[in-house]
Amino acid sequence: MKKPNDQLLEWLRRSAMSRGELARRVRGKALEWGQPHIAPDRTGIRRWLDGESPRRPIPNILADVFSEHFGYRVTTYDLGLGEGTVADDLLVYNSGYAATVETVADLGRADVDRRKFLAAAPFAAFAGVGPSRDWLLNTLDQVPAPGPRVRLEDVTAVKNMFGVFQQLDIFQGGGSGRLALTAYMNEHVFPLLRRTHTDGVRRALCEAAAEQTYLLGWMAYDSGEHGTAQRYLIQSLRLSEESQNAALGSHVLAGMADQATLLGNPSEGRRLAQAGRQGLAKAKSPACMADLWCLEGRALARLGEKRAAAHAVVKSEEAFGKVRPTEEQEWAKFIxxxxxxxxxxxxxxxxxxxxxxxxxxxxxxxxxxxxxxxxxxxxxxxxxxxxxxxxxxxxxxxxxxxxxxxxxxxxxxxxxxxxxxxxxxxxxxxxxxxxxxxxxxxxxxxxxxx
Missing domain, CATH: 1.25.40.10 (Tetratricopeptide repeat domain)
Known part of the structure; x- marks a missing residue:
């Protein structure tokens, strides 16, 4: 016999919504998410309250509905729907912006509230194949889309904080500032992604959020929590696509390549590095190009391709010779x-x-x-x-x-x-x-x- 979902029932009671009203809002939100087949009625709501687990992405849609109603972040964990599939959900490269925002916010919350659970999530050897392909295709043929509303001053503040946390990582290691950065992201950055402004400001915000999400992934990587790191990197890649910053996306792929090679998947590491280099056809960053050639060399060496590895080092050094620090983005300073x-x-x-x-x-x-x-x-x-x-x-x-x-x-x-x-x-x-x-x-x- 299923155990009733008391958490979901309590949130419904606090909202003062009827079951019918909740069903109507879920249907409306599902349409926004591009999921018209999700159309629950009062009976469907009752089953979820009685303990039946709704299929994905319904838990995230429910979280979105309650967040919108209360005016602050409500997660799948709060609703008693979080831990069953969250580790797999966080590996998904979502096609929609709304779904991406919910996923990355859930990741930040999980990293604080469910750290042991998330740390136990395994590294998925080939989880980067689909995201790298989707990012590359969308980056090379990208069309601006309407976006959420937020002030440019908010974005500037986020970008300024990135420099602070990156310096902390470089000089003190990933284990020093990660909890502080996670708290900052949960409290200040992820909520901004739900608000609206012009398309230009939205892209700038997604860029800032992608930088910070990447840094969280890198800090988790440096702390040996590779399953968590992989999930941050995939969501950072998705946010970088929204930002239309191809160099940033290539930088994220470099991190994914580094991790894949380190964990015994050099063929995957090589493919990810190559995808990153292809992405730089739409952007200029000699520092990122030097990093991608460097990491391709690491992968080739692990594969036993000695001449190709040595050639990749030469290409990396050639690219690095073209670096002009004042022309590179903040995240490239460590290269x-x-x-x-x-x-x-x-x-x-x-x-x-x-x-x-x-x-x-x-x-x-x-x-x-x-x-x-x-x-x-x-x-x-x-x-x-x-x-x-x-x-x-x-x-x-x-x-x-x-x-x-x-x-x-x-x-x-x-x-x-x-x-x-x-x-x-x-x-x-x-x-x-x-x-x-x-x-x-x-x-x-x-x-x-x-």
Whole structure:
């Protein structure tokens, strides 16, 4: 016997709507969502109140109806309809703007109220195929559409906050500011997406929201919560389409490519990077192009395509040579010598080119040290240590490993912890050597604290 949905019943009671009125509003909202087949009557409402689970996207439509009625955000969780399908829903690249707004708002709410549930959601290996295709097709043939109403001053405030949070991520790691950014998005940004203004302001707002949603995905990625990260990135890609900023969409695809390769899907990573480069046919961002070639190189190296990987590094460096920082967008600031050389070092490691791996790691370390970027410095020091181990130079590897530990302690980043653990594994073949034992003991302390 089904258990009555007391939460939905309470919201209906507070709204003072009858069952018939709620059914009428759901039908009207379904038409706005492009879902004319959703047409419940009083009996349908009664079944949902009695505990029957409505099919997708009815829970989101109900949330939209109650949000509109009360004038503030009501989610599927509030209505007792949230956890059953939310993890899958958040991977969907919705065709409609209204559905996108509801999905991204639910994602932000889930990241606060249902963090353990959301963190347990798996990374879906090929979930990026459809979104990247849909984004590319719509970006290359885009027609402006009417949009919600909001003030330009609101958008400016959101964009200014992006710079603050991005700096926090770069210098302190993804685990430092994520909760604050999630709260800011839930309270200030997602509600703006439901309001109206001119088409131009709407596009600017979607651009700002896409930037912030991407950053949340990147912070989750850096914290090792890959299922959550993937869902943020897909919704960021959808918002970037609404903004008509092709370079931003390509940047999101770069993040998706990076994640796919890291998690053992380099073929998917390569395809996503290539889609991003195609998208730049409608925009100019040498920094983003350098990043996409860099990440394609990472994927090719994992696939064992050594010559193609080395060629991709050359193309990345050529693109980076054309970067004019004052002409790039805010989100591109991290694409610099510290980042690119660090990634290239890993590419050359994977294709067994130790000399180039060392050279790029040292370049990255030098730039990161000048910028005081501990996370990037730690990862590049780890890459340098690996080159020493490949040459059987344990003493140099130990010294670079200690520098890795020192920098990793300064940030909240699971990627730094993973780099340390990788070094521990790579030192195991040296047996019970005192330097191995010393590094292992220090590394255990870091891992335990993390």
């Amino acid at each position: 610099d010598g510290a980042y690119l050389n660090g990634e290239h070092a890993t590419t050359f490691q994977d294709i067994d080119d130790v000399d180039n791996a060392e050279a790029h790691a040292r370049r990255s370390i030098d730039v990161a040290a000048r910028q005081k970027r501990a996370r990037r410095g730690a990862m590049s020091q780890a890459a340098l240590a690996v080159t020493h181990l490949r040459r059987r130079d344990l003493e140099s590897a130990h010294s670079a490993g200690l520098r890795t530990l020192s920098l990793a302690r300064q940030v909240k980043s699971s990627r730094c912890v993973e780099a340390v653990q990788d070094l521990r594994r790579r030192m195991e073949p040296f047996g019970a050597h005192r330097l191995v034992a010393d590094f292992d003991e220090r590394a255990r302390e870091l891992v335990a604290a993390a």
